[in-house]
Amino acid sequence: MSDESNVRFTEREALFYHSTGRAGKIEIIASKPMATQRDLSLAYSPGVAVPVEAIASDASCAYDYTAKGNLVAVISNGTAILGLGNLGALASKPVMEGKSVLFKRFADVDSIDIELDSEDPDALIEAIAMMEPSFGGINLEDIKAPECFVIEQTLRERMNIPVMHDDQHGTAIIAAAGIINACLLTNRKLSDIKVVVNGAGASALACTALIKSLGVPHDNVTVCDRSGVIYRGRDRLDQWKSAHAVDTPHRTLEEALVGADVFLGLSAKGALPKAYLMTMAAEPIIFAMANPDPEITPPEAKEARPDAIVATGRSDYPNQVNNVLGFPFIFRGALDVRATAINEEMKVAAAHAIAELARMQVPEEVAAAYGKNHSFGREYIIPAPFDPRLMEVVPAAVAKAAMDSGVAQKPIEDFDAYRLQLKSRLNPTTSVLTQVYAQVKEHPKRVIFAEAEDEVILRAAIQFRDFGYGTPVLVGRTDIVKDKLKELGVGHPDAYEIHNAADSPHVEAMGSLLYDRLQRRGYLERDVKRMVNHDRNAFAAALLKLGVGDAMVTGITRPYAQTMRDVRHVLDAAPGRLPFGIHVLVAKNTTVFLADTTCHERPTAEELAVIAKETAGFARRLGHEPRVAFVSYSTFGNPTGKWLEPIRGAISILDQEKQSFEYEGEMAPDAALNPSVMKRYPFSRLTAPANVLIFPGLQSANIAAKLLKELGGNATIGPVLLGMEKPVQIVPMTAIAPDVLTLALLAASDVVG
CATH class of the missing domain: 3.40.50.10380 (Malic enzyme, N-terminal domain)
Structure with missing residues (x-):
């Protein structure tokens, strides 16, 4: 679904x-x-x-x-x-x-x-x-x-x-997993339940066949199509429908549901009236999976039967039946053992594996995506689609079933090693970012888009609103912003919240706020008024400071350093924090974090130590165990030079504080990243190639980040700004709308910290 x-x-x-x-x-x-x-x-x-x-x-x-x-x-x-x-x-x-x-x-x-x-x-x-x-x-x-x-x-x-x-089979496997768990929660046995299937298309008949393979008796399953119950002796049944015909006096869906334990719907919106639920058995199990609108919505079903367990194909309700939980991992397991087929045993194994995963304790990163700690129960009988454990659990179960059923041509000898190999195939950054998007969707925020007259920024703001992440607060001249919204196909531009100095009710408060901050830094009252009226970054940052929004994104129209200065006129560093930027390079299997790429021209030893600790923490929040390398033109003093002392000082500080992550330096990039070169330095404290690179200065960091972005062929996120008192992200002037949206979502999430 x-x-x-x-x-x-x-x-x-x-x-x-x-x-x-x-x-x-x-x-x-x-x-x-x-x-x-x-x-x-x-x-x-x-x-x-x-x-x-x-x-x-x-x-x-x-x-x-x-x-x-x-x-x-x-x-x-x-x-x-x-x-x-x-x-x-x-x-x-x-x-x-x-x-x-x-x-x-x-x-x-x-x-x-x-x-x-x-x-x-x-x-x-x-x-x-x-x-x-x-x-x-x-x-x-x-x-x-x-x-x-x-x-x-x-x-x-x-x-x-x-x-x-x-x-056929994708929906059937996920639905079967949910039914297994719903029966466990309601103390039912699959061999005893009475099931009514509404719909007789490919998915419906596949669901019917699979639940029978799980142990539901043939005579306990009644299938209905547009003409009513499929019963033995009914005219004009094709061979696929007739295979599921049963001896029954029932002729309608309403009749068939009397006393039924389970409703499986793969039909059409509204096909299950609330009145029909009243005659079902206690604690009915209702899978309303019509796409895009279910046969009955969960609120409607719960109103009629508060004791029901309900699943749909939609992500905005609990218990989503989503094919992506199945097909990628089923093929993964089948390919890895060179299976000659995907047979019924493999599908049953996948259903049981998915069901078992839902019963396990939910990992912190998945719980964070929902904003609450889900645990197995009536509203969590099917795992989240982005649960990272799916990649380890489902292919292994499918592969084993292929081996046991005799269709595997290359059996797996060590399943522990196989699960480790499966885990290493995927970059955890991708999964965590998916969870970030879900977290923001679960807890929508008001994000200020400071340069809303620019089409790139405006496209990102439209997506932020349309995809349900929250409310974009647009800063720009009202008429121009509305005209651009119309040009981009927005049907109701008046529905967007737009702020500008000409009519904002917050201008007076902004002037007072900025004058109190800047009067001892050489700014007169007229300078502050001019800043509020003409500088969108200062205006947007003041909106953020006043609580009009929860986060802010800007940067598309001015160089990063200038934008940062504008923002710092209004916002401070978070208490005890050091603002700096991180470029995140995301490859297929690896992610590398580069810092500081935006703020500090020549960081001191103390600043380098803070940057290392903060970047390691950010890497952990994106699902990685940090291995930090302080990169340099020198590897452990060869060649010597005058710029090595800040790095050595930072290492000394980290040593004294006893960190929970690996770190080493000074190191040339090849010594930090190339395993064969690393072997030349057996005393190195890094157990594997570094994934966090701390640079000695802004020049080398920024050049490296931009070179890798242009030449490396990998996706780049950022720079991500850490350490500000309010969530602010500054995009590069070369950003496109997806880049802006990603940073807006990071600003609205907890992952930046």
Whole structure:
């Protein structure tokens, strides 16, 4: 089920997202060096002949010498796109690209979308079957029923790699996990429960089949379609519906629900009236999973039956049935053992693993995302989609089930080592940032956008509001800001809160505040009034100081240093803190924190020690165990120089204070980051490459950060500003709207500290 059904955005914003920069959502990058002629010779001719011959001799070598073993094709013909229906193969491409991105984001599975322009099941089967040499697995998507049943079943029989139609089995696996836990909470046995399924499409019939595999008896499950109950002897039933027909006198959903323990809805909005719930068994279990609007909302269900356990497909209600909990990790486990299929045993194992994870204590970082400590119970029977433990738990369970059921070609010998390998595949920064977004959404804030006449800032503010993160407080000339909002497709620009000096009720208070602060720093009253009237950064910072907003973001129109000076006219450092900036470089598996990249030209030993401690704490809040290196042109005194003393002084201070993180210096970057170079210094206190780099001066830090951003090919967050009395973030002048939004969310969250 989709987790975005409650998110609002304009059509223009959605199109801009997909078209900005590189069109679409995916790209192909080389995983081997391609810089020299020798690299190219090895990658293609003549070097490529060697693995070609090896694979020709032994087909299994393809998994060793090509990307096949980590490559899944996401295939559709566009006949059942989300809730939009049959819009054709080409129209399905944005969805399939999105599915490919989710494979990579959640399970480090490489994926390519393939859209096939045919509604002929036989033609689709032939086309897909011929792709087996290219891929390690096939994910079928958005193919309408009943053709999807024929296509999947035939391909599973013909192909020797995993094939799964996620629309069927993804929802079924997550729903099954929730039912397992709901039955535990209500002291039911799966072998005893009476289930009514409303809907007979691909997802509904897959749910029906899977709960039977879990142990629910065939005769205890009643399936209803648009014509009513599917009973034995009913006319015009296809083979897939007739497989679930039962002997029953009931002919309507209302009749079938009398005494039922479980309602599984995969049908349409409003299909479950409140009155129908009154006849269900005590503590009814209601899974209303119609997309985007459920058969009954949780508040409506609870009003009728306060004793009910309710789940939906939506992220704005508890117990979200979300496919992303399943398909990436199921394929991950199947690929890792080179499974020849995804069978019923693997799906059951995934359901039990997901259910068990929900019963475990919730990690602090996941609880923080919700703003409260969730624990297993009626409103937490399904894990959060971004629980980092999913990557360790579900693939391992699926892999073991593949081995036990005989479809694994490469069994795992050490599951502890395998779980560690799974954990290392993903960068925790990505997961933590997802949790930050959820935290802000759970506790919306008022963020001041100081330069709202700029389109980049305004786009970020629109997204901040539309995605439910809180209220953007816009600073700019009212008419200009409203005109730009209209240009960007905002339907009701008057709904936005806009402040400017011409009509703000806070101007007088701002003048008094700033004059009290600056009168002994050479500023006259007229200077302060001019600052309030003409300097948007000072105006916005004063709004923040007065409590009009909770946080502030600025910087797009002026250099960082000038913006910082403007803000510091109004705001101080937090008590006992040192303001400074951190650039965060996010690669696939690693994150590196660079500091200080914005504020201190030549930090003292004391300042370097503070920067190191603060950056280590920030790294921990983003999910990393910090290993700090004080980088330099010198490695442990070679060569010598006059700029080493502040670093050595900082090390001495940290030694005296006895830190809880690893640190070392002075070190050249290769000694800090390259394992082979690190071996030359066995006395080094770093047990692995550094992930926090502390620079001796602003010049080297800022140059390094910008060089790595431009040449390194990694995502860059920041600079992130720490240490101010109020949450303020200053974006670089080169920022685009997503950069601004990220810093606005960090400013509104607790992660900056």
